[in-house]
Structures are given as structure tokens and as C-alpha cells.
Amino acid sequence: MKKKSETKPITIPLATLFFIFFKIGAFTIGGGYAMLPIIRTELVERRDIITDESFLETLALAQSAPGAIAVNTAVIIGYRLRRLPGALIAVLGTVLPSFLIILLLATFFLQFRESLAVQKAFAGIRPAVAALIAAAVLKLGYRQLRKLKNLYLFLIFLSASLFLNVHPILIIIFGGICGLLFYREEIKKENDSA
Secondary structure (H helix, E strand, O other), rough: OOOOOOEEEEOOHHHHHHHHHHHHHOOOOOOOOHHHHHHHHHHHHHHOOOOOOHHHHHHHHHHHHOOOOOHHHHHHHHHHHHHHHHHHHHHHHHHHHHHHHHHHHHHHHHHHHHOHHHHHHHHHHHHHHHHHHHHHHHHHHHOOOOOOOHHHHHHHHHHHHHOOOHHHHHHHHHHHHHHHHHHHHHHHHHHOOO
């Protein structure tokens, strides 16, 4: 029985996988979280390669592992689609643009860092990045918050993060435990039908 969270049964060429993640890496400014809406748009909406559920599971796993979330996400998706070669190609595609751009910027940045035009361009880029991150949260969160249990968990975890400064790893672990407890009946039904 196929689970909703599985990737769709497609075969994607490694070159295509590389160029998808290269494009994502090349057009993402603002760090790993800013990549998430672009990854979702490319893989879920435009190309229909993975489902929203699979993408959310990938984000949870990527956030739980050490390292940059964008690289972790590329590894997981690449591995799901094409195993080890896919993971390596997706990561290479993700980091190569940043490496090349940083190398280029490091060469010329010292000459232009005091430029008012450069400073103002970055002042405009920051809100754009914040908007992209917020859009990803709203698009992904909306689907998850339609269930009342998920809404309660969201509010608890948001409060724990914002007001109690609970470490993100503890929130993730507690979220997994709550998921097992709240959805134990569904888990039991699935195990019984298997």
C-alpha cells in the first residue's frame, strides 16, 4: 500500500536533478530557509516530483540533522529520487552556485562594500527574503493546521519557541512523541492492515 508521503514513482535524469538544484542554489539569497519555498515550487508545484507531505517530512528530517537545512534537504530529496548518486548531485547543484558567487564576490567586494548602491540593494533584498520564508511557512503550514490536533501542537510549539526559548531539537523530539501519542490509533490501524 502506497503512503501519501512517498515520492512519486518517476525517474529523473541526474543532469536534470543537478540543474534543478543548481537553479535553486543560484537564485536563493538569504540562507537555507530562503531556499525552501524555491525547492517546494520546483519539486512540488512545477515538476510534481514529490508531494507536499513528502516535502514536509523531508523538512522535519533535514531540520533534525546537523548541518545546513538546504544541504540536508538536497541530500534527502536527491537520495529519495536517485539514491546515492542523486544525493551527491543534488548537493553539488545546491552548493556550487554559492561557492562560485562567493568566490567572485570575495574578489570584488572589498572594492564595492562601501557603495551606497550595494548597501541599498541589500536593504531591499532582506525583506524579499523574509517574505519568501513567510510564504513557505504559510503554504506548508496551512495544509497541516487544518486538523485541530495539529493546530494545538503548532500553538504549543510556537509558544515554546518564542516565549520559553526551548531548543529546536527538543521541540522536534517532543513533536515526534506527540505525533506518536495523538495518532496512535491511525498507526495501529495501519499495522493491523499490513
